[in-house]
Structures are given as structure tokens and as C-alpha cells.
Amino acid sequence: MMSERVYGQNVQVQSLGEAAVYLGGERVVWSKSTDELFWYLHAHEAGCYRHQLLADLWQLEENPASANRFRVTLHRLRSSLGRSAVLEDHGRYHLHPDFLAASDTAQLLGALQAQCTSPQEQEEALRRAAAAGQGEYLPHISADWVQPFRAFYRAAQLRAYLALSELHCQRCECALSASTLAAALERDPLLDEQYHQRLMVCLGDLEGKYAATEYYRRYSHYLRSEVGDTPLPETVALAKNIKDGQVTCPRRALLRVP
Incomplete structure (x- = not known):
């Protein structure tokens, strides 16, 4: 397994509402195939095998030609982000953990799952979740593989809106409750x-x-x-x-x- 570089705060990944990757404050620009590979790995956090990638991304069976396409695309992705941006472990490819941790999806789920000890902490966590969850997951991708992930993050966004609306309602903060509920209903x-x-x-x-x-x-x-x-x-x-x-x-x- 390749040794891991530490990216830390040098990375920003935006996938909700708009898909973009920033490295050192600069937006990364790459080819369509490279873009597809990055976001496929972003969605499959636990990693995936090459044959799965080939079938889902490019509807290809594994053979020398498709394997070469994958190698070229992987090389371009690593050239853009650094060699350790994509790691391989016993045949499974996955993104460096820093790219996942820097993603707005991680912020959304982390805020929803936060262990809060006070109503103020709960409200702040829900606000962070609502702020992180703006828009559809990977809106520029229409492939079938993205649909379950899109539904998952949409449901997470709605949970944040509805929970925040209920919290305001319990406090009789009616205008805030109504506006947050309206945002959820506009979303779905x-x-x-x-x-x-x-x-x-x-x-x-x-x-x-x-x-x-x-x-x-x-x-x-x-x-x-x-x-x-x-x-x-x-x-x-x-x-x-x-x-x-x-x-x-x-x-x-x-x-x-x-």
C-alpha cells in the first residue's frame, strides 16, 4: 500500500449543489474521465475494485484495453492531486482520507451525528448541517450509479431542515420554524x-x-x-x-x- 501524504486543510471538496475540488485554494481542472473517477471514489468511501469502476463508469468489461484506460485516468488524477490522493489496498481503490474529511458531505453527516449536551449545541449542529447541505449531490452527473447516493444525501439534508424547524417550533420561534420548514418542502x-x-x-x-x-x-x-x-x-x-x-x-x- 502506498505511503500516505497528509493533505489536511490544503484540501476543500464541494459536492452538494456544485461539484468542485480545491487544492491549496486553487480549483482543480481536469478531463471528464478524471472527474468521473474522482467523484465515483468520493461516493464509494470504503473503496471499490477496478472491475466495478469500469462497469459503472464506462460500461466496460475488464480486459487489457479497459485496464489501460483505467491506468491512464488514475495517473491523470494522481498527477492533479498528488500520487497518494488515490490509495490501493488489496485491489480496492479509495480516496485519501483527507479528501473525504474535507468534503461538505462529511460536514453534513458529522453535524447530524454530533453528540450534543445542550439545546444550544443541538441548534448549532443542526445549523451546520443545514448550511453544509445545499443542493443535490453531484448535480453534473446523471449516471445510474449516483442515484442512491443522491437520495441518501437528500434525505440527510431534509432531516437537518425538519429537525431544525421542530426545534424552533418548540421554542415558539414561529418565523424561523416556518422558513426552515418551507425550505425542506421546497427541496422535496x-x-x-x-x-x-x-x-x-x-x-x-x-x-x-x-x-x-x-x-x-x-x-x-x-x-x-x-x-x-x-x-x-x-x-x-x-x-x-x-x-x-x-x-x-x-x-x-x-x-x-x-
């Missing part, structure tokens, strides 16, 4: 309909029944046009009750928050 409109219901109630309290009713109309239109479905009966009834002035946030009512 097909989240459980209970979140849309909750946002309708928030909007009704914060901006009035007309804002809540307008949100309901937009959501209904989205379901009809994009999904071919309609809101749940409970959502329809909630919209009517909000319009009639019969619904308010139970936490605000209980605590008598103006």
Missing part, C-alpha cells in the same frame, strides 16, 4: 403531507388566512399537475377551517404567544 414537495399541513397552520398564524389558503392552492396545483393526485381529506378540511378562522397553532395558543 413530496414529503409527508403532515408537513404541508403544519406549514399551512404556521402561515395562517404568521401572515393570515389568505397566505395559508394561497399556499394550499399552490400545493393542490402541484399535486394535480406533477403527481396526478389530490390533497388528503384532512388537508382539505384544514384549509377550509383556516379560511373560516377556526385554526391556530396549539403551541402559540397554549403559551399565549402574540
